[in-house]
Amino acid sequence: MHKGQSEIRMIWLMILIIVGVGAWFLKAHIFTYLCGLALVMSVMQYVDALQTPAAQIATEKHISFQETSKVPLYLASIVALVGGAMDWSFVVGAGVTAWIFFFLRWLRRLEALLNRVQRRLQQVPPTAYVAVEPTSHTEPLELPFTSNSISLVDQFRQWIFQGNPVLKVAILVLIIGIVLLLRFATEHWQLSLALKLSIVASVSGAVTALGYGLQAKNRSFALALEGLGLAALFLTLFFAYYNGVIAMLWVAAFCFAVIMLLTLHLSLKQQSIELALMAMIIAYIAPFTLPVRNATAVELIAYYVVINLAVAVLSTLRPWKILNQIAFLITVIVGGSYAFYQGEAEERRILTVLVVAHTAIFVWLSFRFSQLLAKADLAQFKLKPALDVALIFSAPIVGYIFIYLMYFDEMYWQAGASLDFAVVYAGLYLLSKRHQAVQLISQSYLSLMLIFLALIPPILLPEQWSVVGWAVEGLMIFIYALYRESNISRYLGMGLLVVAGLSSFYYLAELSQFPREMYWGLCLSYFAVVLLANSRASFRKQLSHATIAFHGLQMLFATTMLIVLLLDQIDRANQFVICLLIVSGCYLLMNEVMLYCKATWSWLLPKWLGLIPVFVFAFIIVLDQSKQGIIVWSSTFDRVAFALSGLILTALWLRPMLGVRAEKEWVSFGVLLSLAMSSLSLVPSMPYMSVVILPLLFCAWCYWQVDNPDWKIFWQARSTLVLMATWMLSSQLLTQQAFQAYVLPILNPFDLVSIAMLIGFMWMLSLQVKSGLDKGIVAVLMVLSLLWLSSYIVLRALHVYLGTPLNELALWQDGTVQLSLTLLWVGLAFMTMSLASHKQLRSVWILGGSILVVVTLKLVLFDLSHIGTLTRVVSFLGAGLVMLVIAYIAPMPEGEKI
Template identity: 65%
Template sequence: MQKGQNEIRIIWLMILVIVAVAAWFYDQHIISYICGLAFVLSVMQYVDQLQKPIPDMSRQANVRVQLTSKVPLYISSIIAVIGISMQWSWLIGLGLTAWIFFFLRWLRRLEVYLSLIEYQLKKIQQHVPDLENEPIPHLDKTQVKTSLSENNQDNLGLAEQIKHWIFQGNPVLKVAIIVLVIGLILLLRFATEHWQLSLALKLLIVAGISFAISLVGWLMFNKNRSFALALEGLGLAGLFLTLFFAYYNHVIASFALASVCFGIIMLITLWMSLKQHTIELAMMAMLIAYVAPFTLPVRSASSVEFVAYYLAINLAVAILTTLRPWKILNQIAFLMSIFISAGYVYLHGYMHERLQLAGLVVLHTLVFVWLSFRFSQLIAKKDVEEFKLKPALDIALIFGAPIIGYIFLYLIYFHESAWQAGFSLAFAVLYAVIYYFAKNNQSIQLISQSYFSLMLIFIALIPPILLPEQWSVMGWAMEGALIYVFALIRQSTISRYLASGLLVVAGLSSFYYYVQLDEFPRLMFWTLSLCYYVVVVFSNSRPAFQKQLSTMTTIFQALLMLAASSMLLVLLLDQFKTENQFAMTMLTISILLLILNEIMLFCKAGGQWFIAKWIGVIPVFVLALIIVLDHSQNGMIVWTSTFEQIGIAVSGLLLFLFWLRPVSSIRFEKEALSLGALSSLSLTSLCLIPSMPYISVVILPLAFAAWCFWQKEHEDWNRFWQARSSLALMLIWIVCSQLFTVQAFQGYLLPILNPFDLVSIAILASFIWMLSLQLKTGLDRGIVAVLIVLSLLWLSSYILLRALHVYLGTPYNALELWQDATVQLSFTLLWVSLALITMSYASKRQIRSMWILGGSILVIVTLKLVLLDLSHIGTLMRVISFLGAGTVMLVIAYIAPIPELDERS
């Protein structure tokens, strides 16, 4: 698998290079730049993955390794990006040249370290007894291949089978077969339209060649199994395709004759698959048969013809899987019938075909009911003690087919409740009969009980079907909730899955009646929302119920919480039609969610509840964002009343408690919790000083960060601030606040001694503290260093800009500031001063990484001098800028030499 992943990486890099060159040739330079950036990041990430095991390997080999910093690579990348944005070709070349130099140096040192480690490991292994020369028992290759084919591949799931085909075997052979099948299709199209021979003779020649290819594959099966199967599959594919072209071009005019020919080819395929005990041949032939109708150049099949054709293929699959437990064929047939066949009927079906389509759906359903029953028998006989129902496709294969079939029949007769109830009764009778024959079979006793549950559920569907309009939705929802509760109590997996289907049907039907009815159906949505909440709460109320929840069930319950909260918000907004509508809605739903969370904590709910509640609160945050944007005027928040302001603030605090209760949930998922809790606290903080929103929004988060800083012994609070989401929120504020605030000079007394500068400095300190915590989570030190440098320069430069704007009237947040000599001189002196302080402190304390940080600032200063100041060398300010920067660099070189490698870092 690792080899396959490496090949995928190489292919990805090659695609980036090809796309970049092609885009540059067609003058789409921006695409070339994006591909180049993606190439750089991909290569760095790939090599970084190779570098990660080196510390562990060096400890095993007792070798001391000092890994190379990637800061120069990041700086070179930034230089290239600046050159691209300014359209300076020479700067792009400089950045790329520097990046290539540092990258090659990085690779060279990596190679040296690996060679040294390998040498030391070999020396260590010389003292270990040689176990590699132990005799290995001889294994017959034919036995190994047969075992893999018959035992392992038969039990692989659909996803595992696809991975097996992609990453194992002979990839050249697989690509060749695909190319040949495409070529065969194109050949048949060309022959149909252009060749001068009679069409019957053309198709007969192609069919003869296809049969000969299959025969050759059959004869050489014992010599080269994989190659022989490929030839057999190619030949059978040719026969299927030729038959289709012959029928739809009227070479074979009779449908009966075409059906006989199709049956003969299918029987040959079945016989060869069973005779050779190979699932690969059956799979190739079936896939070609499913795809064949889409290769026709003449006309499209009608929906009835298409579904009938798929029924014939599914019958062949039923014969195969009746004799062999090849579940992947069942899965493919099931998926093809659901998505391809149903989609084709949706696009090409007509009302006058309804009766025929309903009959075909019934036949399809009966086929899959038999497949599910027979498949469960085969598995149970094979390993009775370990037989368990599995989720996803296995559950869908055994139990989902009748439900899907019933849904199709329900949609075909959507406005005729009598037909719908009749189909439900028919399915209930069918499963009563199956249960009667299966209950005495001990090997599938579990499945027989599930058949009994299916019978009860289909009977239970009849009352809501017969209810009128929105009452039917309420019936679906209530029955779904009751069956879900019953399934948890009885530990019935199939009942729980089917109850989930009822809840989904109720939700989808509610949208239909919401559009169709003249009045807003409040009672329907109240009932639906309440049923969704009941299902989620009851599922997490007891440990015995929580153990039954799989990953897919947890995701489903999270979606139920999302839907329930959304409906509740709409209902509350409709209920509170007053001036304080938003505040009342936010307060009500926040109180309800907090109470609900406390109840679940009292019931000792686990991680499944955390996921559900976090997803369920998303609509509340969407509403909060809408409220903030709606009340924003001229860079300020204007509340309509004091009650609204207080109500929104209290709602934010309640949501903050909702996220942090319990604190131990930080260990479960810190990213979502940190994002939600900080967003809630920011909402409350935003209400403190609405006239200065950019300052107000971070007051409480800063206070909370300061409190957590003093709680160093509490590990959970450190985890809270180690989340990348909290880091991203701080970074967004650092950038956006300086660019977009319109209250930056409000209350301005002196530089730093003003509200906005003080808050900016506090944010910078918090951001650096959070970055230091990120190092413990494995964030690359180079990225941390770059973020510290850029944030320090960004905020300090804006503090300086505001001071210059107040006292000297220089430009502020305008492009003209890059041409202002006073601003550029001030930037140069500020940045070199920061570099002096950082590097001198690092040299004194022998902190090498901090010294490199200050050196990065000097690199940026040098670039600025070359790119901006040198272009205006005639002004006095530019001359002073060069002289001042050079003098400070001399001082740094004298008092702050670089610390040694073997000291603390």
């Protein structure tokens, strides 16, 4: 088992234990029982995951072993759970004891299997390995592991977990202690505040000097001390200024500049990015450690400008990429969030200047970093597609977004800012293309210039038409990108489409009338992007996983918009059903066009996501047409149109069959829902029966498709199993029309459908075994489904002829009901075990034996004290006689007959 998976399993088990114990003390016993059941199942799955590879090796090595049945474990778990729910302590104890016994037996057999496998493997000669010893002429191979060759996450992992992690934790704890010390000194110490802070600053300076002096002896420890001292100096300076010890801003700024220059000097002199990182990060978070007041938005953003200038100086002299990345992320996330939270309208002009300053700094950082790398090794210079490119593209785009949002209602400011950015990048493009060292990033500057020029036309359009402009322009740029195979243009088109969608929410809230023209343009643009991207093989090759996921979201929102627009456009009594039929027909047409274009996965996933709103809408229609547990269609047209829509959706899921073979869970779930939706219109007076007619017919048709195994794969999906099990539970408990056309037991519509569902469920469970589902779970599900449906058939018959309770707690006290259930279950066990003994089917015999176990538990735990004397006697005698007959004529088969 993979180490990561093992750790996740252990964490999951600990969470279950903690939650279960906590729920018990909080008197939420039901959660404790559920957590206990989940813990039991998880432990069994964990052990099974250990046993499976050992069993495979044993089979390959021809080692005999006895496979342990997990049916007793499942039955013991169910007994304990039922006992807990009924507050029967004895039953809980018996179930837990039985579970522990069978579980320990399983572990003992697994241990024996592992020992046999180990002994057999030790008899096989080990594979010969050739060891290469380094010679005196061989130089050690060193893998490059610099801050420029690994990702940001990997660098964090390296610095945190490699080297001396204890030292890193100690430094972190000391910094937190310094912050607490400064806050405590500010509020409680009796000495003057100036003296307190002077003492802290002196100690911090001494620690920095000590670290510098230890540089030759222990570099890592020395750098940690220097970083600790510089961080303490930054914190002390902030406390001094905001507590009035340093009254003049220029004095505080001068002191800050001195500390910053000292940090730059030590980092460059010692070639230590770790020291720069430690000091810079503390400088970024220092304003949030103050106990006095919060900084204003202008103060914080201006302060970050100073820090980023220091970062720019460092990066101008050394290509420390991670420093640029952290500075950009902290400025955007922390600084941007703070500015929007604390910013005031009158500060907008100053904040605009500060945003421009930050943007200029990061534009220079990206340019200089690429220049330094290119000069270092021009032949191998290549921009990486993650954070390297983000520094080139994200800095100006994020800066422009901030300006755009600050001037959201002033289109000329937005257009002017876009034009200014375009002019700047046009100049950078002209400068960079003259130098071969930066030729690779010159195209990036050209792309940015075109991006900012492309933003101007939609901005100048009035109100909702600007949204249409964004969408249409995004569509045109996306098409251009597909023809030119330009990733940058494709991402630009996707960005414009996102902007269009987000802007539409603003105008939806602001305009007094529903902006249907805006949403028609947005809806059609979204559909067009997905269809055009899948229309050619050359286009589909350019689609990454992220792009396909984006198309899926587009189809989701486009379908929702189409439904809303059609409801707004159609003004008739049956507008819901007409709308559903139109949307389904549109999807059918699009799907056929895509199949003609030979589209595969790049179309299937967006199509499936786009169908989600259609199913939600169909469910709303069913609820709207339901009255007192039956469906009352307004007209024959509505009924036929709804059924036709369901059949169309079924075709959409099944065409192409590629989806069934590769993603059976999604497709099976969608097909069953579509068929159930269409089937609801067949017998609207009995919806619980009607909803499964077409799925059952489809199941029977798949069973007879011997030459096409794809249809059987379809029914191996776990989602299909869950849907059918849900119907079997809910239909018996909730249906109000089970007695319509009731002639005799079994000879009535609802009982016949229930039996058909049981047969289909059994067939599906047999397919689940072939797909890898645990045989023990399958056996338990077979037993429970058989007992559940057959018991309800008997309960309904007793209710019709004898007036016994149905779906009431009183049925547990009714002797006739309990006697009938006991004889029914024993009879089922007799038939099952007799057939198994005759056909030599050991697994089927165990299934019947499981029913006998359930009967025995019912007799001992329930019938013995909850029913009348005569019926109790008959129950025990009848069950005992049938068991005696079984023991004589249906002994356990010796082996499974093939």
